[in-house]
Amino acid sequence: MNQFSQIPNLRHLRMVQVIGKLGGVSCASRELSTSQPAVTQAVANLEAEIGVPIFERCATGTYPTAVGRQYLLRLDRFFEILDRAVAQVMGRAENEAERALVQADRLMTGTQMRALMVTCEAGRVSEIAENLGMSPASLSRSARTLERTLGRALFDRTAQGPIPNRTGAFLVREFRRAVRELELARGEVMLAAGAGSLELGIGALPMAGSHELAQATRRFMAAYPSVRVRLVSGEYHKLLADLGNSQLDMIFGILRKPDWATDVAEEILFRDRYCMVARPGHPLAALEEVSPADMADYEWVVPAVGTPRRNRIEAIFEGEDRRPSFHLETASLTMSRTLLLCSDTITLMTRSEVQYELDLGILVALPCPYLDNVLLKGVTTRSDWLPTPAHTAFLDCLRAITAETRHDRIERRPTIKLAS
Template sequence: MNGIPNIRHLRAFREVARRGSISQAAEHVHLSQPAITQAIAKLEEEVGTPLFERRPDGMAVSAMGVLFLDRVERALDRLRTGTREAVRIGGRKGGLRGVADFDQLLTAAQIRALAAVADAGNFSLAARTVGISQPTLHRAARDLERLAGMALFARTAAGIALTPAAKALVQHVKLAITELEQGFAEVGEGLGGDTARIVVGSMPLSRPFILPTAVNALVRERPDVQFDVLDGPYDDLLHGLRHGEIDVLIGALRDPLPIDDVVQEPLFEDPLVVVARAFHPLSRRPKLTLEELAGCQWVVPRRGTPTRDRFEALFADAPPRGLVETSSQILVRGLLLGSDRLTLISAHQIRHEHELGLLVILPVELANTERTIGLTVRRGWRPTATQAHFLDLLRAAGTQAVSPVPRP
């Protein structure tokens, strides 16, 4: 989508769709009939297809208009929810009055300014990001504060920080932008094209098999689909998901659920195993105990990760010494292949190395180490057809990955 559509144009479109008449819509959006006609024409130009069928008895929403209308409704509802949440959190203090129901007067420039400053933490960097002058962006941001009747931006030593009210507002603003982007994508699909962009938050357990299998399957069917795969700490990926910057997270599910505006879907159970290089001295043993492994050197994940928690629980009585801590799977692989170190890792995660004979699973029984691998999405999220198909392909890949890697 090239920028954010004019918000007043979106409201005009919604009112005409609801009432089937430009003249009736004009009374509710406080625009003249010629202005609404012009707004609809401009929006149709942006969308790339007629949104209405012009009839003698009024305006009927076209098939493509129905698709786009649903996304517009969802986007405007997000803006309304966000503004109300901001007022609830921030109040209106210090003589600032603001405008009641100020979501009705939000502009694309103000929305763009808020989102850009939230990402950049600096007015100058935000202005460069959206391609406008710093004074123009600063003016839009301050206009938004006056409209809201509360402080949204606070200067700090590190730059510009969002107030708690602004943080609530920006989350819903970004989700509104995402709804509009999905609306444009759905219309594109309906017109016979498929240039959808799917943003995936990838946790380590999804990368060896599930994610590449699903991506390859979708690209074979729909070669124009674009993927943006992001990795990073779980909290960062969750933040991106909740703000509409990521469509789906794939990896180990959390128990308990960290927050109630996301939902998790399990795909399969994945056990943790003790892994060493091929021909490791311990690999020739028929059976090993944890006590025997406690004297070995290990490479382990950083503290606070689920696997590290399991590792510490297994060796609570006799913690191994000389640990190497890392979140890099490339480093883990290199350390294992070049030494007699061991690691505790997902069986699924070393699938390829095991099949190639590079790494082996040591014969030690580990109780209660299974982790649930699955999908995490926003509660109430409605994927496009392409996104929904990708989720089905992920589920199919998860079914293929159910069987644990066989032990030697």
């Protein structure tokens, strides 16, 4: 399910959830003060939509199937996120009793959820509305009805039009988290049925270790050929925001969680190091040891100011009389490699990112024994994330590949002029 596709009827989803908790259609109809036929129809609609039965009917009640139990687990998480978010927006999050009184499905619709998410997509509202066969005006009207229902302003009115305020941005983030649970629920069900609809969103940081990530992805897809893997490259804070908005499931690369990011968790997979690289035959490659003074005479290709790699490059020349001008800046690893190969330009890269080129002799590591920085690399996920079996399998592939790579580096290190 695309995050902007039609969200299932929230009331029907609640009926399915209550059946799972109480074990019967009649119990659910009494609990929700609705008719048994309405509850039965809600279950039938959902089962028709996902293509497999969620419940088994017998004389003693209605009980979830094996697939249904997993679906209901995701459905519980979906409503827990929604109910807590709405309670917080309405000022009813002070205690458990008040939160329990808030049921999101009684206050809003899936259409309103989708409308709010779309209208908060800066610069993309018209495009998304056209893809949905709707007008931006109708989406805006639907989002504003949600404001009235909740009794809270979700937008600030500006000369450029309405923009989400802090409350609106919070609600959109929580809506996306909730919708992702529905996506994963459907994906797990379809995967169990032998159909492919599950997608993994993996963020890849610069210098993450493209060789390891590619190897892990290949190994995973051999075992799960029907699962889609979406690899997204970007700078850390953009990927971290996408992770928080549930647009990514994990980030692979340097672990650098900010103190304020209390809702994410990190797992160390391996320890990496920096190395100085240049083209084969570079004048500096003939030296027994390269000093900062030697490197100051050459052009550098560097990443943006403030990135960990740029900070390490700047640190090389602290206290030195001469330093490079750093006039050549790019975040593109492909462009960096091309510049290295066609000139005497040099740069600093992580060994995991450049090991493939070093092994093939495309690039060479310059003898700089003082580069002793140890970089912790691994995966960053949301703290409350519940991975599907496919996500767990992908993580296992990453763990296995990085463990193998770490062993390979230990074997190769005597031939590399780098300090331990």
